[in-house]
Amino acid sequence: MTKIRRRTLLAGAAATAGLATAGSFVPARFAIGQQAKVKIGLMLPYTGTYAQLGQAITDAFKLAIMDRGGKLGGREVEFSVVDDESEPSKAPENANKLVTRDKVDFLVGTVHSGVAMAMVKVARDNDAMLVIPNAGADAATGPLCAPNIFRSSFSNWQPAYAMGKVMADRKVKTAVTLSWKYAAGEESTNGFKESFEKGGGKVVKQLWLPFPNVEFQPLLTEIASLKPDCVYVFFAGGGAVKFTKDYAAAGLKQSIPLVGAGFLTDGTLEAQGESAQGLETTLHYGDGLDLPKNNAFRAAYKKATNKEADVYAVQGYDAGQLIAIGLDAVKGDTSARKELIAAMEKAEIDSPRGKWTMSKAHNPVQDFYLRKVEGNQNKVVGVAVKALADPARGCKMA
Ligand code: PHB
Numbered sequence: 001m002t003k004i005r006r007r008t009l010l011a012g013a014a015a016t017a018g019l020a021t022a023g024s025f026v027p028a029r030f031a032i033g034q035q036a037k038v039k040i041g042l043m044l045p046y047t048g049t050y051a052q053l054g055q056a057i058t059d060a061f062k063l064a065i066m067d068r069g070g071k072l073g074g075r076e077v078e079f080s081v082v083d084d085e086s087e088p089s090k091a092p093e094n095a096n097k098l099v100t101r102d103k104v105d106f107l108v109g110t111v112h113s114g115v116a117m118a119m120v121k122v123a124r125d126n127d128a129m130l131v132i133p134n135a136g137a138d139a140a141t142g143p144l145c146a147p148n149i150f151r152s153s154f155s156n157w158q159p160a161y162a163m164g165k166v167m168a169d170r171k172v173k174t175a176v177t178l179s180w181k182y183a184a185g186e187e188s189t190n191g192f193k194e195s196f197e198k199g200g201g202k203v204v205k206q207l208w209l210p211f212p213n214v215e216f217q218p219l220l221t222e223i224a225s226l227k228p229d230c231v232y233v234f235f236a237g238g239g240a241v242k243f244t245k246d247y248a249a250a251g252l253k254q255s256i257p258l259v260g261a262g263f264l265t266d267g268t269l270e271a272q273g274e275s276a277q278g279l280e281t282t283l284h285y286g287d288g289l290d291l292p293k294n295n296a297f298r299a300a301y302k303k304a305t306n307k308e309a310d311v312y313a314v315q316g317y318d319a320g321q322l323i324a325i326g327l328d329a330v331k332g333d334t335s336a337r338k339e340l341i342a343a344m345e346k347a348e349i350d351s352p353r354g355k356w357t358m359s360k361a362h363n364p365v366q367d368f369y370l371r372k373v374e375g376n377q378n379k380v381v382g383v384a385v386k387a388l389a390d391p392a393r394g395c396k397m398a
Contacts (some may be wrong), residue, residue, distance in 0.1 A: 009330070023241030031274060037078040038327065038334070040097030043109035044133075046083040048240040049212040050111045052267060054083075057133045057316030059305045061108065063297075065319025066304075071145030072320075073327025079388075080104055083113050099128045105334045106131060106323055111312075113137035113156065113183035120144050129340075133319040134312060138187050141363035147341050150362045152319040152349075154284055155390035156184050156234075159261040160191030162282040162368035162384040163232060167192075167259065168199020172229045175203050178219055179234040180211035188234035188261050196232075204228055214242040220250040231256055235307065236263035241271040248275040264380065267310035269376045276373045283309040284366045285353040286380035297352040308376070314352045321349055363394035 016162040022276060042061070044054035058081075060158055065077055080102040082094045085119055091114070096106050107130045110116050116135030123130035123146070132147045136156035140149060148288055167175065174308070175196060179185030179391030186243040193203045205226055207219050221232055231252075235243045240263065245374070247258055262283025265276050287298075287308070297317060330336040349356050349364075368385045371378040 003123075007173075011026060019357055028379060036075065038072045038075045038106070038332065039078050039102065039104040040072075040323075040397045041096055041102060041104030041107045041109075042079055042081045043084050043098060043107065043115075044082075045086045045111050045115075048086050050086045050236065051238075051377065053111045053134065053237050053312045054269060056307070056310055056312040057319070058306075060309070060316035061133065061320045062315035063300060063304055064317045064324065065215075067300075068324055072324050073330065073332030075327070080368075082114070084110050086110075086112040086115060088112070088114035088118060088388075090115075091115040092122065095119045095122035096247070099123070099126050099141065108133060108319055108323075110135055114164070115188075116140060117144075117183065120146075120149060120357065123149055123398050129334075131319045131322060133315045135184070136187065137183050138390070139183075141359070141395060142257040142362040142392055145361045145392065145395035145397045147397065150322060150344055150358070152322050152364065153315040153364070155363050156187035157191040157194075157390055158366075158388055159263075159284065159368055160188040160232075160234070160281045160369075162193030162388060163259055164192040165199060165263065165281075166195050166282060166370055166384050167230055167232070168201045171259075172196075172201055174228045175201060175232055176205045176207060176223055176226055176228040176232050177203055177232045178207040178209075178223070180213070180239070181208040182211045185211070185234045189232065194234045212239055216243055216246045217250075220246060222253060222254065224250070224252060228256060231258050233258065233260045233264060237262070237268070240264050244268075244272045244275040244279065258261060262311065262369075265371075265373050267337055269373065269378070277375075279373045280381075281371050281373075281378070282368050282384045283311055283366070283378070284368055285314050286357075286369045286371045287377040288379050289354065289369075290353070291344060291352070291354060292350040293350055309352065311353075318349050318351050318353075318356075320353070322347055325349075359389045359392060361390065361395040363390045365389045370389050 065350045100222045111134045113135045116137050132151040134153045138155050177189035262281040298309045325342040325347045330340045369380045370382040370384040373383045
């Protein structure tokens with residue numbers, strides 16, 4: 001982080017110095033536009049179970065800007081940053097602070113679906129540009145879709161649907177699902193159920209605990225007595241680490257295959273150690289993807305942060321790329337809203353995950369990989385579903 005901050009600041013200072021001499025050679029309106037900074041409001045979790053996810057998104061978003069000489073659409077960038085704590089009750093006030101007080105040009109966030117839903121409401125009420133770099137809340141690109149709302153990540157339905165299909169194709173007969181009881185967990189486990197049952201499987205029970213609780217023991221006891229053929233879970237961040245450890249410690253890892261949306265093992269492998277080895281998950285990213293863009297991204301991210309890249313970093317980086325494409329198309333002029341949105345809709349994002357495009361509902365159309373944990377990597381072992389688009393049920397724009 002410190003490294004990124006210093007370099008961003010240095011790049012910004014150099015750019016300002018350059019402008020002072022170049023100013024008189026460009027038209028006045030353009031010069032004014034160039035001088036004003038683009039305001040980005042980052043609303044992400046920096047504390048709590050999703051803290052590392054928010055930090056990875058932030059670091060990589062800044063990396064995308066550094067790739068462009070510290071600018072977006074030719075303008076320097078100014079950040080307003082809020083820790084949303086993954087706390088939905090504080091979300092309306094936090095989002096309003098950024099949109100109405102700080103008057104950001106783009107609101108970027110967040111990780112938690114419940115918090116994201118409040119951001120969607122604020123963005124709709126104020127016609128503010130919103131880019132969601134993680135939260136999968138189906139409604140954001142479903143019934144609540146809007147021209148000013150984009151997502152660079154996934155819908156909760158997508159990776160879950162992919163895993164249900166993989167399990168059904170293998171002729172697995174029964175499953176138990178388990179998750180935190182909030183939008184992401186509900187939509188993820190329902191997405192799994194949809195494709196698993198369509199393919200002939202049966203979800204015999206859906207188990208829940210409140211977010212972000214990690215008292216898994218009674219639920220593991222129940223799973224042991226239900227004896228399903230597999231267990232599908234949605235957990236992420238700190239909670240995912242505790243869960244794979246408890247699942248293994250309960251002796252279930254050998255007897256009942258544990259699968260999940262890839263968040264279960266993303267950005268968490270070092271902490272999970274042995275408990276995650278061999279686990280299969282589905283996600284729109286895999287560590288070892290041998291693409292030039294991925295190799296370059298992973299090296300640059302490692303250099304800037306001293307951390308390994310994960311799916312959250314990729315989504316944050318792509319949020320930056322998406323905004324850059326929009327602002328480049330209007331030469332930094334955010335008042336050219338129609339053209340800005342049109343460019344973001346048409347964008348083909350050259351992502352570390354592989355190239356992806358935007359659906360009509362503004363959600364990525366992308367490949368979902370089947371991955372298997374090997375050492376400290378989520379190794380890609382196949383493509384579970386190619387170019388999977390969220391059904392965008394209820395989106396009037398689509
Ligand atoms: C969500 O709340 O939508 C969410 C949170 C963490 C993840 C994925 C989705 O890793």
